[in-house]
Amino acid sequence: MSKVLVIAEHDGNKLNASTAKCVACASGIPDSEIHVVIFASAGEKLAADAAGLASVDKVMYVDNSSNEHALAAVLAPQIVSLAGDYTHIFGPSTTFGKDLMPRVAALLDVNQISDVMEVIGSHSFKRPIYAGNAILTVEAPEGTAVVATVRTASYRAVGNGGAAPVEQITVSADLPQHTRFVSLQAGKSDRPDLQTASKVVSGGRALASSENFEIIFRLAEALGAGVGASRAAVDAGYVPNELQVGQTGKIIAPDLYIAIGISGAIQHLTGIKDAGTIVAINKDADAPIFDVADIGLVGDLFKIIPELEKAIRS
Amino acid sequence: MEKILVGLKRVVDYNVRVRVKSDGSGVDTDGVKMSINPFDEIALEEALRIRERGEAKEVIVVSIGTSEAQQQLRTGLAMGADRAILVESTTAVDPLTSAKMFLKLIEKENPDLVILGKQAIDNDNIQTGQMLAALWGRPQATFASELVFDGNRAKVTREVDIGLETIEIDLPAVITADLRLNEPRYVKLPDIMKAKKKPLEQISAADLAVATVNALVESAYEPPQQRQKGIMVSDVPELVAALKDKGLV
Numbered sequence: 402m403s404k405v406l407v408i409a410e411h412d413g414n415k416l417n418a419s420t421a422k423c424v425a426c427a428s429g430i431p432d433s434e435i436h437v438v439i440f441a442s443a444g445e446k447l448a449a450d451a452a453g454l455a456s457v458d459k460v461m462y463v464d465n466s467s468n469e470h471a472l473a474a475v476l477a478p479q480i481v482s483l484a485g486d487y488t489h490i491f492g493p494s495t496t497f498g499k500d501l502m503p504r505v506a507a508l509l510d511v512n513q514i515s516d517v518m519e520v521i522g523s524h525s526f527k528r529p530i531y532a533g534n535a536i537l538t539v540e541a542p543e544g545t546a547v548v549a550t551v552r553t554a555s556y557r558a559v560g561n562g563g564a565a566p567v568e569q570i571t572v573s574a575d576l577p578q579h580t581r582f583v584s585l586q587a588g589k590s591d592r593p594d595l596q597t598a599s600k601v602v603s604g605g606r607a608l609a610s611s612e613n614f615e616i617i618f619r620l621a622e623a624l625g626a627g628v629g630a631s632r633a634a635v636d637a638g639y640v641p642n643e644l645q646v647g648q649t650g651k652i653i654a655p656d657l658y659i660a661i662g663i664s665g666a667i668q669h670l671t672g673i674k675d676a677g678t679i680v681a682i683n684k685d686a687d688a689p690i691f692d693v694a695d696i697g698l699v700g701d702l703f704k705i706i707p708e709l710e711k712a713i714r715s
Numbered sequence: 716m717e718k719i720l721v722g723l724k725r726v727v728d729y730n731v732r733v734r735v736k737s738d739g740s741g742v743d744t745d746g747v748k749m750s751i752n753p754f755d756e757i758a759l760e761e762a763l764r765i766r767e768r769g770e771a772k773e774v775i776v777v778s779i780g781t782s783e784a785q786q787q788l789r790t791g792l793a794m795g796a797d798r799a800i801l802v803e804s805t806t807a808v809d810p811l812t813s814a815k816m817f818l819k820l821i822e823k824e825n826p827d828l829v830i831l832g833k834q835a836i837d838n839d840n841i842q843t844g845q846m847l848a849a850l851w852g853r854p855q856a857t858f859a860s861e862l863v864f865d866g867n868r869a870k871v872t873r874e875v876d877i878g879l880e881t882i883e884i885d886l887p888a889v890i891t892a893d894l895r896l897n898e899p900r901y902v903k904l905p906d907i908m909k910a911k912k913k914p915l916e917q918i919s920a921a922d923l924a925v926a927t928v929n930a931l932v933e934s935a936y937e938p939p940q941q942r943q944k945g946i947m948v949s950d951v952p953e954l955v956a957a958l959k960d961k962g963l964v
């Protein structure tokens with residue numbers, strides 16, 4: 402029997418979809434009991450949301466003003482104090498989990514399994530390495546906690562319909578003062594979130610300016626899609642960093658991904674491997690993006706995109 | 716600040732498309748171009764800029780790896796690091812063990828700052844910096860895209876999923892570099908010559924007396940599922956029709 406502790410990700414108001422994806426991964430562990438823990442300044446409502454997730458057996462929340470903003474150095478000792486008899490401690494492979502979970506693992510003196518994409522057994526997992534060019538099977542040692550991050554693009558969020566008991570708990574841990582939150586500059590939230598959108602339209606270097614990038618936003622709006630970008634487009638300042646898709650940006654799995662003026666470097670393709678349908682629009686018929694695209698169209702994006710937007714709107 | 720320690724991992728160059736060996740025992744790295752992990756180059760560039768602004772005195776580059784990692788350390792010295800330390804290990808070292816080795820060096824060198832890359836692009840682990848900070852009991856600022864120092868403190872802007880987060884940390888601390896922190900300089904030929912004279916200390920991993928515990932066993936490697944090349948359409952109406960076919964618009 403396994404006992405899995407899932408560390409919830411949230412923004413203080415609602416759970417991030419990554420939490421339900423971690424639960425989905427945890428539920429793949431044979432004979433597992435799944436607990437979710439929420440660290441917040443006021444976590445009651447978040448806990449109620451987590452309790453409604455299918456497969457969850459128990460929800461705990463820890464209220465503390467120090468937990469208002471997720472700081473790894475502050476959260477890690479609290480998680481360690483809860484680790485007790487959990488066989489597994491899971492967090493999402495988002496910037497939240499990637500920052501936090503290795504700190505937890507080190508305090509427990511274990512290695513972390515990063516980016517779990519498949520559960521083979523309670524101590525056996527698959528994960529991508531080399532930007533997804535190889536899939537590695539790793540076996541974790543028995544007798545110590547398995548600390549892992551879950552590759553969210555590999556899992557569908559569990560649904561609702563759960564009714565797990567909720568418990569407010571306190572933890573005794575020394576919380577450091579050496580790390581302090583200052584500010585958060587969040588991107589626009591009036592668009593579908595890139596990580597959960599069912600459709601995503603991405604633009605690359607070919608857009609050539611932030612003014613030109615507007616045509617990508619307009620097409621996305623017509624489709625009800627989220628917007629992404631290649632690293633080249635982000636580096637050039639056409640769009641902010643949180644839109645970057647790829648090995649070092651976001652790994653996403655929308656039903657529809659439209660890559661516009663993006664060549665298809667391996668680092669970019671890593672981010673879209675699990676997309677349902679990939680559409681590529683590029684003026685170079687030999688661009689590597691066409692090797693992975695389900696539908697390809699060769700041509701000038703500045704001509705094609707306005708036409709496509711019109712066709713979709715009509 | 717007196718000292719900054721920077722990690723330089725020797726990895727397969729980012730332009731190489733690695734392949735899994737046909738027997739599934741690993742990835743084929745024979746004769747493949749090796750380089751400094753790209754994020755570590757950014758980490759080093761940042762350390763050099765801090766020193767050049769007069770905010771630090773010495774930059775030490777550290778690599779844990781085979782003796783071949785001397786090449787990457789020499790490149791780091793040519794970029795401008797003052798000295799190098801190679802922790803020689805004939806086998807690959809996992810992030811927990813690497814973090815413990817870095818900690819041993821920290822105890823010896825007493826740096827004010829450790830800058831690592833956010834991610835080594837071979838195993839894509841994204842762990843070492845966070846683990847080191849935990850074991851050292853010090854702050855971590857991962858995925859950094861901007862650093863500003865103010866005496867014994869640093870303000871660090873971090874690239875997070877929803878945008879940019881700024882935190883303040885006390886020094887000493889561990890920072891991990893993201894792509895947009897800076898653009899690393901190119902190495903010039905005279906610097907390569909000069910780098911040959913800079914000190915490169917070699918320590919055997921065994922001398923650091925760090926035991927590997929709770930190792931993960933890498934039991935199999937396989938190639939990823941390949942996506943198939945699909946259809947080509949010749950104009951927008953055909954594209955829209957194909958999307959309608961799939962129920963996507």
Ligand SMILES: Cc1cc2nc3c(=O)[nH]c(=O)nc-3n(C[C@H](O)[C@H](O)[C@H](O)COP(=O)(O)OP(=O)(O)OC[C@H]3O[C@@H](n4cnc5c(N)ncnc54)[C@H](O)[C@@H]3O)c2cc1C
Pocket residue numbers: 604605606607630631632633634645646647648649650651661662663664665666667668669682683684685688700701702703729753754836
């Ligand atoms: C360590 C590391 C990590 C990285 N991580 C990422 C990552 O996470 N995500 C990422 O995206 N990249 C990443 N990269 C960068 C990656 O290697 C590529 O450089 C980048 O993806 C290229 O972006 P691009 O396709 O927009 O630009 P380019 O490669 O320059 O491609 C532009 C494309 O636009 C086409 N084009 C030009 N004009 C038009 C037009 N008018 N109409 C139609 N098509 C046109 C061209 O034919 C070309 O194919 C990383 C690199 C490194 C070293």
Ligand SMILES: Nc1ncnc2c1ncn2[C@@H]1O[C@H](COP(=O)(O)O)[C@@H](O)[C@H]1O
Pocket residue numbers: 721722723724725752754755758777778779780808810813830831832833834835836838839840841842843844
């Ligand atoms: N063997 C090593 N030698 C030097 N630095 C390393 C080594 N392993 C990891 N690092 C540092 O830790 C960072 C993160 O690595 P990883 O946790 O493996 O993704 C790298 O970018 C390096 O800066």
